[in-house]
Amino acid sequence: MTQKPKQEAEPEVEATGFELFRDKLRLLYHGSSPAAVRFQFSVLIVDVAILAFFIASPLLWDSPTYLYVDYSIAALMFADLAARMLASTDITRWLRQPANWVDIFILATLLVPVLGNFGFLRVLRLWTISQSQVIWKPLRKHGLMRYEDAGKAVINLVTFLFVVAGFIFTFFYAPGSGIDGYLDALYFTVTTITTTGFGDITLPGPLGRITSIIVMIIGISLFVRLAQQVFRPFKISFPCPQCGLQRHEPDAVHCKACGHILKIPDEGN
Structure with missing residues (x-):
């Protein structure tokens, strides 16, 4: 019998x-x-710095340090964007994500200040972080899973507040308009969302009315969502193997929908 030639092992690259x-x-x-958690929180500091610069930019426009701070933040943001792109396993898919195009647009406004300052859009990173496991994994580790849904609802509401306040400040800021600073824009946003409506600050024109209507509708929905997460009975996410029901009481033994026996792990395990 002829022996088959041995296949040579492929060299390791x-x-x-x-x-x-x-x-x-x-x-x-x-x-x-x-180390990764510390790094991710340091990146969050960069996001906060961009937001702070956006809020303080009207006070710095006439300062000789304005462009220095502007380009320094742009350099930090460019480094963060480049690092995120390199960290992606599929750069083409990374470029198709809307959040990354928002960051690229913000970077363009920092490099060319005459385009306007849209740094408030960077607040959307809070929502992105709320969808990751960086914040919630420690809660699960210490048996505090019941606060995860409420925490996400709070982050969604805070993100919406700051994004809307930034939008109003960017497009309605003018001396004598009632929106003389970021605090005025935030104050108007809160009073509109809560439907308090003191009337001391109003947005002019049809665009202002449309903005107010949208803010009220979405804001009330987020408030209702937050109230539901805070006051409704706590349930754990555990899909039933038989019917697929997702949420059950933490001490449930049988699925309420189909009666299948559940094996829900104890909190902290």
Whole structure:
């Protein structure tokens, strides 16, 4: 019998320094290690700095340090965007994500200030963080899962408040208009959402009325959502293997829909 020739083992391809660098970025941006969590919170500080610069920009327009601060923040944001793109396993898919195009647009306004300052859109990163496990995993680890839904509802409401206040400040700010600063825009947003409507600040023109209507409708919906999460009985997310019902009482033994026996782990396990 003729012996089959032995197949030679394929040589292992060593990862290049650039690939190792991308792997390290991927672990920092998407990992859950202590170092990754510290890095992710440091990136959050950059987001807060951009928002603070947006709020203070009317006071800095005539300052000689305005452009210096503007371009410094633009450099930080460019570095963050480039690092996120390199950390992605599929750059083409990364470029198709709307949130990244928002960041690119904000970067353009920082590099060319005459386009306007839309740094308030960076607040949308709060919503992105609320969908990740960076914040909620420690709660689950310590048996505090009951606060996750309420926490997400609070973040959604806060994000909406600051985005709307930033929008109003950007498009309705003018001396003598009643919107003389970011605090006025935030005050108007809160009074509109709560339907208090003191009337001391109103948005002019048809665009102002349409904006007020949209803010009231969405704001009330978010308030109702938050109230539901705070006051409704706590239920745990655990899909029933038989009927697929997602939410059950933490101590449930049988599924209310089909009676199938559940094996819900205790909190903290």
